[in-house]
Amino acid sequence: MASSSHPPASGRSGTWPWLLQRVSAALLLFFVMAHLWIEHFMHLGARITYRTVLERLVHGFYVFVDAGLLGVVVFHGLNGLRSVLVENTNDPAAVRAVTTTLWVLGVATFVFGMDVLSPFLFGHPWFRL
Amino acid sequence: MGRGFKVRPATGLKRHPAQTLATYRTGTWAWMLHRATGLLILAYLYFHLIVLSSDVWFKGSADFNRVVGELTAPPFILADLLLFVLILYHALNGIRIMLFDLGYGIGHQREWFWGLMGVGALLMVAASVALLPLAHL
Amino acid sequence: MGTVGSDVVFQVMRYDPRRDVEPYWAEYDVPVDDGDTVLMSLMRIRESQDGSLGFRASCRSGICGSDGMVINGRSRLACKTQVAAMVALRGRVVLEPLRNLRYVKDLVVDQTPFWKKFRRVEPYLMPAGAPPAEERRMVMPQDAFDLLSKASDCIFCEICYSECPVNGIDRGFLGPQALIKAFRFEFDPRDDGAASRFAPLSNVEGAWRCRTTFNCTDSCPKGIPITEGIQRLKKKLAAETLAGLTPAYRSPTPVESPEDTSS
Numbered sequence A: 001m002a003s004s005s006h007p008p009a010s011g012r013s014g015t016w017p018w019l020l021q022r023v024s025a026a027l028l029l030f031f032v033m034a035h036l037w038i039e040h041f042m043h044l045g046a047r048i049t050y051r052t053v054l055e056r057l058v059h060g061f062y063v064f065v066d067a068g069l070l071g072v073v074v075f076h077g078l079n080g081l082r083s084v085l086v087e088n089t090n091d092p093a094a095v096r097a098v099t100t101t102l103w104v105l106g107v108a109t110f111v112f113g114m115d116v117l118s119p120f121l122f123g124h125p126w127f128r129l
Numbered sequence B: 001m002g003r004g005f006k007v008r009p010a011t012g013l014k015r016h017p018a019q020t021l022a023t024y025r026t027g028t029w030a031w032m033l034h035r036a037t038g039l040l041i042l043a044y045l046y047f048h049l050i051v052l053s054s055d056v057w058f059k060g061s062a063d064f065n066r067v068v069g070e071l072t073a074p075p076f077i078l079a080d081l082l083l084f085v086l087i088l089y090h091a092l093n094g095i096r097i098m099l100f101d102l103g104y105g106i107g108h109q110r111e112w113f114w115g116l117m118g119v120g121a122l123l124m125v126a127a128s129v130a131l132l133p134l135a136h137l
Numbered sequence C: 001m002g003t004v005g006s007d008v009v010f011q012v013m014r015y016d017p018r019r020d021v022e023p024y025w026a027e028y029d030v031p032v033d034d035g036d037t038v039l040m041s042l043m044r045i046r047e048s049q050d051g052s053l054g055f056r057a058s059c060r061s062g063i064c065g066s067d068g069m070v071i072n073g074r075s076r077l078a079c080k081t082q083v084a085a086m087v088a089l090r091g092r093v094v095l096e097p098l099r100n101l102r103y104v105k106d107l108v109v110d111q112t113p114f115w116k117k118f119r120r121v122e123p124y125l126m127p128a129g130a131p132p133a134e135e136r137r138m139v140m141p142q143d144a145f146d147l148l149s150k151a152s153d154c155i156f157c158e159i160c161y162s163e164c165p166v167n168g169i170d171r172g173f174l175g176p177q178a179l180i181k182a183f184r185f186e187f188d189p190r191d192d193g194a195a196s197r198f199a200p201l202s203n204v205e206g207a208w209r210c211r212t213t214f215n216c217t218d219s220c221p222k223g224i225p226i227t228e229g230i231q232r233l234k235k236k237l238a239a240e241t242l243a244g245l246t247p248a249y250r251s252p253t254p255v256e257s258p259e260d261t262s263s
Helices: A015-041 A050-056 A060-085 A092-122 B017-021 B026-052 B061-070 B074-102 B106-134 C038-048 C083-090 C112-120 C142-148 C159-163 C165-169 C176-186 C194-202 C215-219 C226-243
Strands: C007-014 C024-031 C068-071 C074-077 C093-096 C103-105
Touching: A015 A060, A015 B074, A015 B106, A015 C226, A050 B061, A060 A092, A060 B026, A092 B026, B026 B074, B026 B106, B026 C215, B074 B106, B074 C226, B106 C226, C007 C038, C024 C038, C038 C083, C038 C093, C068 C159, C074 C159, C074 C215, C083 C093, C112 C176, C159 C165, C159 C176, C159 C215, C176 C194, C176 C215, C176 C226, C194 C226, C215 C226
Parallel strands: C007 C093
Antiparallel strands: C007 C024, C068 C074, C068 C093
């Protein structure tokens, strides 16, 4: 008899933050290694200038590495911070407040990071401060 | 009561710090360091983005080149190497954690820890040899 | 050390909430014979020096799990710990109650949260189907027995609960003992309780709070590979969560009727 045909609604499940932290960690192994290699070792000794970055970011692969690293590292870092912040509570309101705040911060950080890249990608910055 | 034994009066329970540290083991140290390096790398991420955003704030390639040029001064190269230590630790111990999550090596967690730390030390030496000559005065 | 007739200093945390403002250290000089355990010395103190010293003990042979306490900085069973080994470590024996549980008196702690969490994972066999009409054997396959027999050795001594740093941070964390017992039943092929245990185990204060510090595995007096069991549990919970996304979800637990398992 298949009495366990469905798990109950997980409710306050901790599965997804845990699982996504592992997935993002695996992605970061690639992104961070690529980033360090590109910036420090690929043209060892060559100075990084505005022009070299501009020429590099013509290629889609480098844009993918930079933007992908930004998105994944922001998620991984803030999800890790979240797990530290809510580690001694199971209060749904407190957890939700922390999660919402960190999502807002994360999206803002991603936009800010893309803004840093934007002059190289679009020839002009997105935002002028 | 009070026969044949000594009772020190109520002085509170002051533990020797070494007594507290002695209760931590390899796995606990690995976890605490993982957390500390993770938080430091997160802090660095914001520092990194803010420094690079100066090309947006001040407009123009000249400013970007100046800022990036200053970052090749010896103190920054040393800071880079320190950052590399943090990233290496977090990445290698992260590999260890994910291996355990996949079900590998759980019975040899100490060996995995010290083995990966050995790999980290080798990579650190390699990075130092490659990066230190690049420090511009 | 450990020579016949020589005295060993026992430094014991004393606390009687009805009388003491705060805990304090008491020191006893205890004559120790070769092969004496910490528990034997505690009994000697209570018999001949201080009848008011509070500690729990029963079987004296590492079966009942009553006399877990912090001995020279680590949680151990007093009946399985040699005085000579502890003296070799620090020159004296320092005794404190278990961590992460409320002090009741001296070396006795309040075990209520531990047992509540144990019950929350429904630590009993939930067989598939209706109860057998007649008495029948429910034979466990050999490989399942090999996997689970160590986890069945748990004596509820609370040493893992005391050593786990996550229990120290989060009072709501189920703790290693509840999780290893959940593992013992979740991986029993005769059990069909996955749906019922999913909620408490996948809760934020369930298996996911485990940070794999291995303190439980290192300290377990019965040598149970607790972390390994918890890791298997996590994998199973993750698989169940992912399977729950698909419309045609079936229980990942193989449901075997007793007839299928020929022995």
